[in-house]
């Protein structure tokens with residue numbers, strides 16, 4: 174019989190801890206992450222406040238040990254960037270979509286950390302939910318026949334622009350000075366000049382650029398960098414509290430089979446908490462899969 178498949182999104186302390194517990198619980202575990210040096214852990218110069226460290230250890234070295242430990246336990250680690258999470262087609266489970274691949278799983282653990290930087294654009298926070306959105310798959314239908322924009326320049330921004338094209342009258346891409354993605358459909362109009370402010374009181378009406386131009390638009394989808402854990406969770410209908418993924422004490426979200434752990438759940442942003450929540454999420458995913466059989 175095929176082993177239940179658990180997909181862990183993220184290879185920081187939360188993701189690796191979740192993977193270890195799910196693997197020891199008998200699941201077939203795949204961890205997808207953006208590669209070495211992409212976790213918050215890898216940016217910690219020296220870690221001194223974690224159990225068992227006689228001397229302070231660089232975060233990058235702890236990351237290396239974590240990845241090596243997972244591989245030693247037979248966990249499959251894949252370097253890729255997940256752009257969207259979705260429900261399975263033709264099977265009860267989930268799909269994670271990257272630029273070149275689709276991963277299928279019976280349960281998903283989101284441990285993608287948190288993005289600590291928010292774009293500093295005047296009016297952005299005020300217009301969230303009033304023209305500013307973070308999920309094209311969820312909200313594209315609201316912009317049917319309207320001029321709609323995407324903020325970003327990577328694969329994630331490309332994915333959001335493609336999701337909007339069938340709905341919006343016109344799709345614009347604001348790249349904040351960066352080059353547009355090479356595979357961008359030709360009908361998407363690119364603006365390289367950075368966005369400085371958003372206009373509109375009740376709802377978004379226009380986008381003000383550094384070069385002085387104002388571009389009329391009724392929707393703006395923020396897709397800077399890569400999709401964060403909460404952005405991916407939102408696409409599945411997972412409840413958030415602000416930018417944090419909401420879970421119960423066993424790290425279960427409101428969507429059966431989807432769990433979350435670590436910085437993406439908010440609270441204490443520390444390794445000890447990420448490792449604990451990862452362990453709990455891994456155990457919970459295994460329990461969920463056993464009860465589902």
Ligand SMILES: Cc1cc2nc3c(=O)[nH]c(=O)nc-3n(C[C@H](O)[C@H](O)[C@H](O)COP(=O)(O)OP(=O)(O)OC[C@H]3O[C@@H](n4cnc5c(N)ncnc54)[C@H](O)[C@@H]3O)c2cc1C
Pocket residue numbers: 182183184185186187188205206207208211212213214215216217218219220221222223253254255256284285286287399400401402434435436437441442443444445447
């Ligand atoms: C400078 C700095 C110093 C710190 N010092 C300490 C300290 O001394 N002690 C301490 O306890 N804590 C410290 N922290 C906090 C600690 O690093 C974090 O709390 C911890 O790393 C959180 O673990 P996590 O697994 O939730 O997320 P992360 O460690 O951020 O890992 C996130 C993972 O998700 C992956 N990912 C994200 N998005 C995607 C996507 N779309 N597709 C695929 N993969 C994705 C990334 O590649 C990465 O593998 C520090 C943090 C920083 C930034």
